[in-house]
Amino acid sequence: MAQTGNKEPETKQPEKKLINLLRGWPSPHLLPSEILRRAADKVLSDPAVFVPALQYGPDPGYEPLREALAVWLSAAYGVKPDVRELCITGGASQNIACVLQSYTDPVYTLAVWAVTPCYFLACPIFEDAGFGERLRGLPEDEEEVDVEFLERALQECEEKEGREEKPYKHPTPHRKLYRHIIYLVPTCANPSGKTLPLARRTALVHLARRHNALIIADDVYDLLQWPTTTTTTPSSSQAEIPPLPRLSDIDIPLGPSPHDPPARHFGHAVSNGSFSKLLGPGVRTGWAHGTPDFAYGLAQTGSTRSGGAPSQLTAAIVTQVVVDGGLDGHLRERVRPALQARHTRVVEAVKRELGWAGVRVVESSEGGRGVFGGYFVWVTLPEGGPTAAEVAERARAEELIVAPGGMFEVGMGDGGRFERNLRLCFSWEEEEVVVEGVERLGTVLRRWYQGTVAVGEKWENAEGHK
Ligand SMILES: Cc1ncc(COP(=O)(O)O)c(C=O)c1O
Known part of the structure; x- marks a missing residue:
């Protein structure tokens, strides 16, 4: 027109x-498709590898991945490798659910204390386990968890609600029940970005040991740290940042606490690791790090025993990526x-x-x-x-x-x-x-x-x- x-x-x-x-x-x-394709080719070309990888696996997880992870994590965190401290999981979220199934009780466990602002998708996992009404926020200060505030809150909660009620569950000797759960992302928290300093980590572990609490440390960002610079063109050769000790690294050497059953050492902290942020969320594979008794007890979660640890095939592929340096x-x-x-x-x-x-x-x-x-x-x-x-x-x-x-x-x-x-x-x-x-x-x-x-x-x- x-x-x-x-x-x-x-x-x-x-x-x-x-x-x-x-x-x-x-x-x-940033998804490493080529690295994973090469690893998958290797796994699926060799019957000695693919037969166990395509079958049900052992409860604590695909053994070669546990071994490779023990070495890899010991280099990352500067600790002695110990396969017995590791259990393979279906990623951090799935593992929180398994920890709650195995180590909490709807009557005996008084509360879940979540450091706030909190990774919002963790809350429905606590709600599913029956803790919706007993999910309590813990305010962050400039150094993340305010340990003194938490101590007062735990004491008040025990005085108010801590009648010695008979637990609803009857844990086998391979598991125990904790009175409280403390949930946090101690390193580069989602969402606040904060990191809990070493002194606070130690204080938090001692607090958990006094109150029969289990700390679930969602350590998914530990190996994704860098120096802050003013330049916009960082080089890939910049020094790597060694992560601070995990809460489980601080707790394990302290040995059993008065809350451990005789001849057992379950500890008071579990590190929840994941390949989701290191390789890709679709990998759905991770690991839990705790005392050998804790890791074994976690592997006895009912849904794990029926079929063995999750992600068996992916675990075999990830093993190649860890061992050949691809990761x-x-x-x-x-x-x-x-x-x-x-x-x-x-x-x-x-x-x-x-x-x-x-x-x-x-x-x-x-x-x-x-x-x-x-x-x-x-x-x-x-x-x-x-x-x-x-x-x-x-x-x-x-x-x-x-x-x-x-x-x-x-x-x-x-x-x-x-x-x-x-x-x-x-x-x-x-x-x-x-x-x-x-x-x-x-x-x-x-x-x-x-x-x-x-x-x-x-x-x-x-x-x-x-
Ligand atoms: C703190 C935290 N935990 C857990 C997850 C989820 O981990 P996964 O994919 O291993 O279940 C995320 C993902 O954003 C996260 O930020």
Whole structure:
């Protein structure tokens, strides 16, 4: 149709691509398909390997993986290898369910104490095990768990609810029941990024030993740490960051506690490891590290005994990747440098695009150590501006998904409210896209503050948001 006036023909705006900074997955570019294909070829070409790999396996897991992991983890954490301390799992989430099945009781176990803000998908696992009403949040301070607060809370809970009731379950000699569960991500926490310092780790273990508590340490980010630098072009040869001792490494050498049955040593901490963040979540394979009695008892979980440890075939493939150095190479050359570069860019972008509004971002996991790790940054919006839920809602109009802090609250919010926090994941979207996501957040905030006035320390907005 002929144009009549001076009006420009309407051009369709290119559709904005959706940016997802909520999804906590590794980027498709970081999946080691070639490494896994070679390992799978090897496994499936040799009957000596594929026959046991395709059959039911032993309860504690595919033995060659336990052996390879014992060596690999001993190098990573600087401890003596001991196969008996390891049990192969179907990943961290599945293993939390098995730990609860084997080591808690609906009557005897008083509460699950979850450090908050909490990895939100752990909560339904506790609810499924019957702890929905007894899931208690533990507030984080700047060094993650406030151990003194926890001690007071455990004491109060025992005084109020700790009648010596007969447990509902009758554990076999291979298992025991704990009075409390303490759940945390001690290194590069999801979502806050914080790391529990060594002194606090030791204090927490001693506290668990006094109160017959089991610490479930979700150690899925331990081997994904890097130095924080100001450069945006990190090199793959940068020194690797040795992880702090696991809570289980601190607990095991202390020997049995007064809560252990005679001649048994179950310990008070289990490290929950996973290949999900190291290779890919679809691998669905992980490991638990605890005392030999604990690892064996975990392997006696009913669903494990029927068929042996989960992920038998994948465990055989992962064994090749660990033994031939493919895993180390992948982490050193691809995963850590990529995450480090993304983290550097996201921090720069938050400061540049959101700093004017007073938004703050956690840059280092543990005060002064100059280290960060994991998949997420935790940002804090200033008081008086929009809440995180409002920002997240408005971000949707900009084709941006972010996680508001409320997602990470526990139960009735007794571990704290996070109305001013957002979690931004930098592992899923590509580096440039993560930066664009932060720029879109900047647009959301600028729009919100347009037409607002500063009143003392606060902003007052025409729409009534204060
Ligand atoms: C703290 C934490 N634990 C567990 C998981 C899930 O681990 P898996 O895939 O091994 O079940 C995640 C994934 O985001 C996580 O962040």
